[in-house]
Amino acid sequence: MATVSDVMVRTGRRGELGLLGLAVAVAVLARGLVDYHADFLELDELAIYAAGWAAVAGVIHLAIRRWASYADPVLVPAVLALNGIGLAMIRRIDFAYASRGRETDFGQVQVVWTLLGIALALGVILLIRDYRLLRRFTYTAGLVGLIGLLLPLMPVIGTQINGARIWINVFGKSLQPGEFAKIAFVVFFAGYLVSNRDTLALAGPKILGMRFPRPRDMGPLALVWVAAMLVQIYERDLGTSLLLFGIFVAMLYVATERLSWVVVGLGMFGVGAVLAGTLFSHVGSRYTAWLHALDSDVYSSGASEQLVRGLFGMASGGLFGTGLGEGRPDLVPYAESDFIVASLGEELGLTGLMAILTLYVIIVQRAMRTAIGVRHGFGKLLAAGLGFAIALQVFIVVGGVTRVIPLTGLTTPFLAYGGSSMLANWIIVGLLLRISDQARRPEAVTP
Known part of the structure; x- marks a missing residue:
């Protein structure tokens, strides 16, 4: 006769509620500082904003308590704190643009994208009651991901922005399908690798103490490599290329x-x-702007102007920053999206950036902890892949802004302006919550 294990597993919902309160406080404080330094502070409006954030946090908490009561209690508060900081910074950039005669409403639009993203995450929790069902759609997910990468190349809906062809027009709005394709590819990689990991792990010659794969087992890696190279060459998108290939290699290591x-x-x-940099001039010019950013001829041509301005902005912030609302982020092109890390570095300093990166570390650590705790092989790879997707995207963006790697067109998850990124990354949060709920939920055992 089946009985419930005597080991009591705490759901962590009380702790989550306290952390959510802290995340709301961070978001409201950041908004208040931005409005105060812009001479736009209205206590009534700030109170409404605080009440709105508290209501959103309350709805998320109640939804998780109802539909995923054993889900990770730290993940959502960390994400909400990042989201709140991002909204405040984007609003601050709106004020900076307005001071120069350019009226923008990026902050208000981003609030809408945030609410839609949260709704999608809760929808994932409600509709996907068992993440293992996703394994049935392994090859369908791979096809969806491939279509997502190819859509920007279509002559009617595809469009090129800032030199990269990674966008499509949908009802007059720009959408980046690559953000959603990465989720589909993680599902595909997890399903494929869990079925073939024994062959990939055990077969192959041993060289210098490491067992290398057989040439015939290199097919999947070669296909993903070709796809990544094609994305880099034809869509001029180094970021998605590196992200896609990096996720696959990381998941391949976890599996084998x-x-x-x-x-x-x-x-x-x-x-x-x-x-690619040698054979294709537009790829080579991107590498030149990275390696020789400070050369006068490269800077004067405009190839590295954005990067150099961002570097000088972060340098002016120093250790503790100029103060939220007291910098000049408007001097850096696309400060609200591609270079929001530079904007935050200027106003919050190195200390503030380290705190933000720590929040990302917490999110990735919770994903990896979920991967360790889940009992199903597909779930382990899926949680690890989703965690790697966030970690690699943050590395690619921050690495590009700080000139560690070439600059890319990816956006910083939960911080930067962009609807596609916000929606896709909240879907990732929803999937991680569902996997962690099943990983931490006590199961019936037979004595």
Whole structure:
């Protein structure tokens, strides 16, 4: 006769409620500082904003308590804190643009995208009661991801913005399908690798103490490598190319526990990047702007102007920043989206950026903890892949802004202005909540 395990598992909902209160306080304080330094502070309006954030946090808490009561209690508060900081910074940039005669409403639009993203996350929790059902759609997800990457190349709906062809027009709005494609590809990679990991892990010759894959097992890696190179060359999007290939190599390592796959994967991407930079001028110009950003001829041509302005902005912020609302983020092009990290670095300083990066570390750590705790192989790979997707995207964006790697067109999750990124990353949160709920939920055992 089945009985419930005597080990009591705490749901963590009380702790989550307290952390949500802290996240709301961070969001409201950031908004208040922005309005105060812009001489726009209205206590009644700030109180309404605080009540709105509290209501949103309350709805999320009640929904999780009802539909995913054992879900991770730290994930959503960390995401909400980042989201609140991002909304405040985007509003601050609106004020900065207004001071120069340019009226924008990025902050108000981003609030709408945030609410839609939260609704999607709750929808995922409600509709996907068992994440294991997603394994049935392994190859469908792969097809959806591939279509998402190809859509920007379509002659009617595809459009090129800032030199990258990664956008489509939908009802007069720009949408970046690559943000949603990464989720589909994570589902596909998880389903494929859980079915083939024994072959990928055990077969192959041993060289210098590492077991390398057989050539015939390299097919999946080669296909993803080709897709990544095509994205980089034809869509002029190094960010999505690196993100897609990086997620696959990371998940391949988790599935096989073989370091050789990482070595081979990094080697393949490095060779492909060098060849693309040599054979295609538009790829080579991106690398030139990265390697020679401070050269006078490169800067005067405008190739590295945005990057250099961002670097000088962060340098002016120093250790503690100029203060939220007291910098000049408007001097950096696209400060609200591609370069919001530079804007935050100027006004919050290195200390503030480290705090923000710590929140990302917490989110990724909770995803990896979920991957460790889940009992199903598909769930382990899915949670790990979603965690890697966020970690790699943050690395690619921050690395580009700080000139560690070439600059890309990706946006910082939950911080930067952009509807596609906000919706896609909240969907990731919803999936992680569902997986963590099933991972932490006590199961019936037979004595």
